[in-house]
Amino acid sequence: MSMEQKIKGSTRDYSYQLLRNKIMHLEIEPGTKISEKEIANELNVSRTPVREAFMKLAEEELLDIIPQSGTIVSRINLRHVEEGRFIREKIEKEIVALACGQFGDDFRFRMEANIAMQEVCASQNNVCKLYELDEEFHQILFEASGKQRTWKMLQQLNIHFNRLRLLRLSKDSHWEHIIQQHKEMYQLIIRQEKEQAVQIMENHLRLVVIEQDMLKEKYPHYFI
Amino acid sequence: MSMEQKIKGSTRDYSYQLLRNKIMHLEIEPGTKISEKEIANELNVSRTPVREAFMKLAEEELLDIIPQSGTIVSRINLRHVEEGRFIREKIEKEIVALACGQFGDDFRFRMEANIAMQEVCASQNNVCKLYELDEEFHQILFEASGKQRTWKMLQQLNIHFNRLRLLRLSKDSHWEHIIQQHKEMYQLIIRQEKEQAVQIMENHLRLVVIEQDMLKEKYPHYFI
DNA sequence: CAAACCAAACTACCATACTAGTTATACTAG
């Protein structure tokens, strides 16, 4: 797909985006040792922007930098996953409740377009794009509630959670249920059926828990 | 007090901590323009670690870096304050509820020590230390609930909120009420009176809202 | 054979020179 060419902005941002994608999509496996120099050569840039990208990724806990020694791609920490999932559940239930009271036309348009696209991607098995649409679905809810910043922060807290979700999506494939939940939730929101919408959201966010053990068994070296 | 000398670790971390403190304690006012070179000279270090500290602070939205142009200390964004406060309220109510069910002896010891210290600092008007103790009080709750990572993340989301709190503490001074609430909350937690503890927490976190307008009027150029 | 040590080959960290883009200033044309 050559997503490499499309990334704009500074060299640092380019390095950051590229590395982040490679880690999230497991093109670089958890536990792999990498170095500034190695990556810099690979990307044909100097060490400085790569180093800065490393630091940002370390902040997000996608990398573990050991001073004067080396840098490794972090393993998925299941305790962090659960903590992140817990918080996300609590927050997003509040968000849905808020959204029920204020879901303007522009958001309805975006949401319907999003859901339509989800079905297209599902029919074509485009997992990568489907993941992005799933993210966007939830983001729209946060924006409609005037809590865009909270979404951004949750994304950071939930990086390990998201890595697990992406891993699950790529291996498993019963998105139908997920998309169905999205549809129901949207209908309940525009009908302002607060309690039911909140309940669906709770179920929705607890789906991942179930398959956790299966994935851990299949890819033990990805986890910690 | 010379907090400068005590900071250990790498040069980057030193620069970061120092700058962060200066910004949080308003030794550098919001809106001030600073530059990597200027700060590097001031701290007698090279531009590299200062630059890296800048980037970290920009991530936290304490600095606004305008590429090829300049860097300014960000103003306190009151919309961010309110969003952060909202999230913190929702999360911390859940945390208190959790803590009621699991508050071990070691945490009780830390908590009682913390509260005792709060009273000492209040009697001696040590605002700075009192702020730190306030932070620690809440952090202990998160740790007792096994959600230390969440605390760390909330701290990031709430940097603007915290700047406001610190500003309030240093100018105003009715900590008695705050400390009183801390005491009550602790008692309710060890007695496992969940509903009441949650209620106190809600009141506690809504205190800041009240004085917001007063501060905005007094220091208009600090806000946006 | 095993353990201890020593040296070479890494690593991230820091300093510094250079580049490219922005801003302010001074000067010129109208």
Add this chain to the structure above:
DNA sequence: CTAGTATAACTAGTATGGTAGTTTGGTTTG
């Protein structure tokens, strides 16, 4: 005197060389 422009003095961004600490692998020693 004003408006527009060229230029000089900034800025953050990037490249690169050198430093100090860590790891590794081979050698020596008990």
